[in-house]
Amino acid sequence: MTAAETVLPAASFARRRFWLRTLLAGPLAFAAAALLMLGGTAWLPAGRAQIDNLVLPVVLFPLIWTALFLYALLDARLLRAYGVIVALLALHGALIATRLWK
Amino acid sequence: MVKLPQSETKKLLAIHGWSGVLLGLLLYAVICTGVAAVFEDEIKDWSSALPTRAAAEFPAGLDAAMRRVAAETDPHFLHDLSIWPAGGGRLNLLFHTHETDAKGRPVERGVEYELDGNTMQTVARREGRLDDLGSARRSSALADFLVELHVRLHLPNPYGLFLTGVLGLVMMIAAVTGFLIHRHLIKELFTLRRRRDRLLTARDAHVVAGTWNLPFAFILAFTGSFFSFASAFALPAMAMVAFGGDRDRMFETLIGRTVAEDSRAAAPADLDAVLRDVRQRAGEEPTFISIEHYGRVDAAITLFMEPKRGELTPISYVYSGASGAFLQDKPLLGLQPSFGGQLYALIGPLHFGNFAGPLSKAVWFALGFAGAYVTLTGLLLWTQRRAGQPAWRRMGIVVHWVGYGLPLALLACPYGYFIAVASGADAITAQAIAFLGVAALTFAAVLLLRRHDAIQRAALLASGAAMLGMPLLRLVCGGLGWSSALRAGIVVVPAVDLALLSAALICLLLAARSIRSARALPVREVRAAGWAPGA
Amino acid sequence: MSGVTLLAIACSAAVLLLIGRRDPKRLRAAGRCDLAPYSAAQRRGLAAAALLPGLLLALAGQSAGVVIWLGASVALGWLLTQMLAAGVAGRGKVRR
Incomplete structure (x- = not known):
């Protein structure tokens, strides 16, 4: 095996990880934050004025996205990070779907 | 302060740098315009002051004026009415109604009257879509140009709002990662090394400003991002998911309905009497009046008030629009206090810094200035560290151009505005020409001067000269003189002129100091300070 | 309200100036031997004193x-840091 053969797969592996990480921290983290915001209306308490479940997710959306973005980039185990974000997406996607097709 | 493994710190540093460098220049533009927009009301008052001024922003006689303009308005638009001080002593009365466009999308159209708040005479009348009415407001065009740049970078809805929302997130990410990567946050709070190692000096300048500004950088980014995303994306999506696409029902739920629906016609209540009553109840002045279902039995007048003395968040007072009876005081959202409503009410004051008059505005101006400084020094540091690579050297040119050219281009806008007002040209177009013209000139100047210190000096000199000439140009173009303004009790005109002259003086003094220290340095060292090849 | 707030700001700024003048890392970096740096306990005490006006405002319900x-x-803290650094440079104490 030549030096080039050992280096190239490692470089391509690193490149693939980079793009997978970018996909997770970019579009997927944004989609998860958006669905968490919209799905949150279903499980957050409405509070005294009956508006907390609507207001809190919208107000906290920038914080949710920042947290998910940083988590997606910083979790050393890429697969686990995908698991967490995809689980959030699936759970809140399902919650929203039940509200839309009610 | 926060001890992380070295690999994590490296990763965070990369996120901090790349997030900043990819969108930092746009973020810098948003922050710079935001700094100026803190004084939006004062800019409006200063740039287009009418010669006389009523004692209150919503003066007695408003009721009669409202009925007069309502009689002149197509009844189709007499659905809702918004009234607010438009700057320079003007009052805007906007009758508007909800419609759907050819594609079935909700749009608002209306008729807007601009009144002289002292004489109550109509100064201007505009009709059309609410989105288009804004760009037709000539008297407030100077402040509007700045605010548009700050809010949506002059891009169409919702793309501009979405972009500024993302910029807010970038700023939050930079603040959080900056906090995590800096191991000696407290220990180095006062450490600004002025060594000959320019990179170390630049690093200290960035870190010290960033550390002091950290809590407010986060707050301003978070609140700004909320404003952008809420209207561009979050609220429409919320209406779709939780209210089956019915936006009106969503807003009714969020704001709260105080009067039961009754579409029978009724004469509007006396607005002057309502204003007298609310001043007594609240002890503060209103900032905005909204009348829903104008001329109906279920009409409701909502008066949004200044926050009470010592408090951050405002509340609103609701009156019957038919009888004028007081109905209730309420938070901005919901009919009674709630955690979500309170959190929402905090966002505006924390972003605009307009909750305690000139004192809070001055502090917010300083915090915004610090934010702009942190962004620019960060970008300069990043590009200077990589100045050995041609691509980063080119990026360095762009950073210098935007960093020093943008404030100068913004200072050119009043020149465009005043000349347009005096000559009858379109104010927004004139400002855009002035802005882009100066931006092009500064690009040429950056390429010509090549050295960081020379560019900085030229920017200071040009900014000083621009601010020095601004009050003079205002006067030449028919603006209010100091003695007339003071006689009419319009303090803001000389105050802004004086602030500009003081800022000009500071810029010129700093430029003079920089020239003196450049002369003291040997030629070899001056050359070494450059970013450009061969400098 | 403004008067009390301005007083609180002035008190905190004065304490920040005290901390900054004798900040150990700043003095070390600037090569200043003429001023004795504050000990950690003194710095902690002064930091508490700088926070006290804000705490009193909060207790008085002045949100x-x-x-x-x-x-x-924080804005004045940054300004003071700049001024202290400029002052050091102005007296020719820049470390080469």
Whole structure:
């Protein structure tokens, strides 16, 4: 095996990880934050004025996205990070779907 | 302060740098315009002051004026009415109604009257879509140009709002990662090394400003991002998911309905009497009046008030629009206090810094200035560290151009505005020409001067000269003189002129100091300070 | 409200100036031997004193005052750091 053969797969592996990480921290983290915001209306308490479940997710959306973005980039185990974000997406996607097709 | 493994710190540093460098220049533009927009009301008052001024922003006689303009308005638009001080002593009365466009999308159209708040005479009348009415407001065009740049970078809805929302997130990410990567946050709070190692000096300048500004950088980014995303994306999506696409029902739920629906016609209540009553109840002045279902039995007048003395968040007072009876005081959202409503009410004051008059505005101006400084020094540091690579050297040119050219281009806008007002040209177009013209000139100047210190000096000199000439140009173009303004009790005109002259003086003094220290340095060292090849 | 808030800001700024003047790392970096740096305990005590006006405003229920005080304190802290560094440079104490 030549030096080039050992280096190239490692470089391509690193490149693939980079793009997978970018996909997770970019579009997927944004989609998860958006669905968490919209799905949150279903499980957050409405509070005294009956508006907390609507207001809190919208107000906290920038914080949710920042947290998910940083988590997606910083979790050393890429697969686990995908698991967490995809689980959030699936759970809140399902919650929203039940509200839309009610 | 926060001890992380070295690999994590490296990763965070990369996120901090790349997030900043990819969108930092746009973020810098948003922050710079935001700094100026803190004084939006004062800019409006200063740039287009009418010669006389009523004692209150919503003066007695408003009721009669409202009925007069309502009689002149197509009844189709007499659905809702918004009234607010438009700057320079003007009052805007906007009758508007909800419609759907050819594609079935909700749009608002209306008729807007601009009144002289002292004489109550109509100064201007505009009709059309609410989105288009804004760009037709000539008297407030100077402040509007700045605010548009700050809010949506002059891009169409919702793309501009979405972009500024993302910029807010970038700023939050930079603040959080900056906090995590800096191991000696407290220990180095006062450490600004002025060594000959320019990179170390630049690093200290960035870190010290960033550390002091950290809590407010986060707050301003978070609140700004909320404003952008809420209207561009979050609220429409919320209406779709939780209210089956019915936006009106969503807003009714969020704001709260105080009067039961009754579409029978009724004469509007006396607005002057309502204003007298609310001043007594609240002890503060209103900032905005909204009348829903104008001329109906279920009409409701909502008066949004200044926050009470010592408090951050405002509340609103609701009156019957038919009888004028007081109905209730309420938070901005919901009919009674709630955690979500309170959190929402905090966002505006924390972003605009307009909750305690000139004192809070001055502090917010300083915090915004610090934010702009942190962004620019960060970008300069990043590009200077990589100045050995041609691509980063080119990026360095762009950073210098935007960093020093943008404030100068913004200072050119009043020149465009005043000349347009005096000559009858379109104010927004004139400002855009002035802005882009100066931006092009500064690009040429950056390429010509090549050295960081020379560019900085030229920017200071040009900014000083621009601010020095601004009050003079205002006067030449028919603006209010100091003695007339003071006689009419319009303090803001000389105050802004004086602030500009003081800022000009500071810029010129700093430029003079920089020239003196450049002369003291040997030629070899001056050359070494450059970013450009061969400098 | 403004008067009390301004007083609180002035008190905190004065304490920040005291901390900054004798900040150990700053003095070390600037090569200043003429001033004795504060010990960690002294710095902690002064930091508490700098925070005290804000705490008093909060106890008095002046929410607007607290936010203005915090904003002004961090802005003035930055300004003081710049001034202290410029002062050091002005006296020719720059380390080469």
